[in-house]
Amino acid sequence: MAGKEVRPARVVVGIDGSDGSRAALEWAAAEAARRDAPLRIVHALGMPLIVSAHGGAARFEPTPEIHGQATGVLGEAEAHVRELRPTVVTEAVTAMEEAPLAVIRQSHPHDLIVVGTRGMGTFKSVFVGSVSVRVAAHAPCPVVVVPSRKGKPATTSMDRIVVGVDGSETARRALGLAYDLAAESGAELVVVHSWEVPYPYDPVAMTAAGYQPQEELFERQSEELVAGLLAEVVDERREDLDVEVSVVRTQNSPVSAILEAAEGADAVVVGSRGRGTVRGLLLGSVSQGVLHRSRIPVVVLPRHADEDE
The missing domain is CATH 3.40.50.620 (HUPs)
Incomplete structure (x- = not known):
């Protein structure tokens, strides 16, 4: 469509502070540096949704403790990116929704989403990880699912x-x-x-x-x-x-x-x-x-x- 706005491509990564999301964060940061693209770091709180017959739907507000934990997780993530990839511009986002919906809503068709194979509230017995599968199935853009490297730094060497x-x-x-x-x-x-x-x-x-x-x-x-x-x-x-x-x-x-x-x-x-x-x-x-x-x-x-x- 003529005159349609084209948003600049970003790398969007979902994190929760787990080892799995750390691997995704490192991969996303390396890919953002390679593309010279901004990195949006999303932390989802998954606050309960309240549905009223008369007042519509709303989510519980996070307590100061929950809000503080989220700020800490995002702060550590941004500091880690600055240490690994100092040229990458980051944006930290706290989302109220569940992790899959939050990551999808924070992305656009020209972006690239990165998630870990596990983390963000995933049960160990779930096949691959419910978050990664749901994001990969419904995202508006390509999704990279990064396996945990057990403490080893993630890279994006593309040979x-x-x-x-x-x-x-x-x-x-x-x-x-x-x-x-x-x-x-x-x-x-x-x-x-x-x-x-x-x-x-x-x-x-x-x-x-x-x-x-x-x-x-x-x-x-x-x-x-x-x-x-x-x-x-x-x-x-x-x-x-x-x-x-x-x-x-x-x-x-x-x-x-x-x-x-x-x-x-x-x-x-x-x-x-x-x-x-x-x-x-x-x-x-x-x-x-x-x-x-x-x-x-x-x-x-x-x-x-x-x-x-």
């Missing part, structure tokens, strides 16, 4: 980025995001496509009957699919971007294929949903599987994150 694709529109958009990240950082881009040959079948009998062997058929289809997706992504940019691209095609399951290719990589990019998604999941089964098992940051592109409002 190798892995992206998983299938034939879905979500995968094409995820590939576009990964391509842009690789172009910005000078990283190698590894595109992973997997398929599983249906069994049982008799390859000898099928070949004798004149059918093309299943492995060869799927290999050719995979090559055509990936080549077509890459051509679309490059054509959309219409720029002379220098990105080194390699392709991995395999019969492994999608989650295993992506994680195997991600060994030694710096980030993994996935779409929030693709083909074969299990209904009822906030994220697709592949996205959740990668988030659950990845040892490196996972960039999730929510379903409509890069579409015009």
